[in-house]
Amino acid sequence: MKLPLVFYPNPKLSEASVKVDDISGVQKLCSDMIDTMEHEKGIGISAVQVGKSVRCAIISKDADESLEDHLIIINPKIFSASKEMVEEEEGCLSIPEVFGMVNRHKKIKVRYTDSSGQEQKLKATNLFARVLQHEIDHMDGVLIIDRVSEITKGKLDV
Ligand SMILES: [Zn+2]
DSSP states (O other): OOOOOOOTTOGGGGSOOBOOOOGGGGHHHHHHHHHHHHHHTOSEEEGGGGTOOBSEEEEOGGGOTTOSSOEEEEEEEEEEEOSOEEEEEEOOTTSTTOEEEEEEESEEEEEEEOTTSOEEEEEEEHHHHHHHHHHHHHHTTOOGGGTOSEEEESOOOO
């Protein structure tokens, strides 16, 4: 089921999300987030963007050729990040039509819980690493407009 998105400048987007303790309690939410992401043609979505401030996100399988399906990440933690950074144009479903240059780590390693409650680790590079950093930022209440060096398309009406 598609859920309504939360848009900037809703203050909810600036709040940190809480850790998920009960994985079974977010199964339906994750499935609804996948429907919402697909409908909105996003490459990733965090729970806060559908109004639920819990540390859970979906990364689209389009983010990396290694992904066979959309990836559900719960309580993710970046435990290693390359010194090398890449600056590229980025957007956000919660800030429609605004794009800006955002500097991200080129490579990261992430620890997370999957949708069956198993602890997992992954390595991500380039776009995959970018989307993960973007979604984990959402869990900390950080948006691209907090990180952009320059807005390249659109403008913020605040
Ligand atoms: Zn976003």
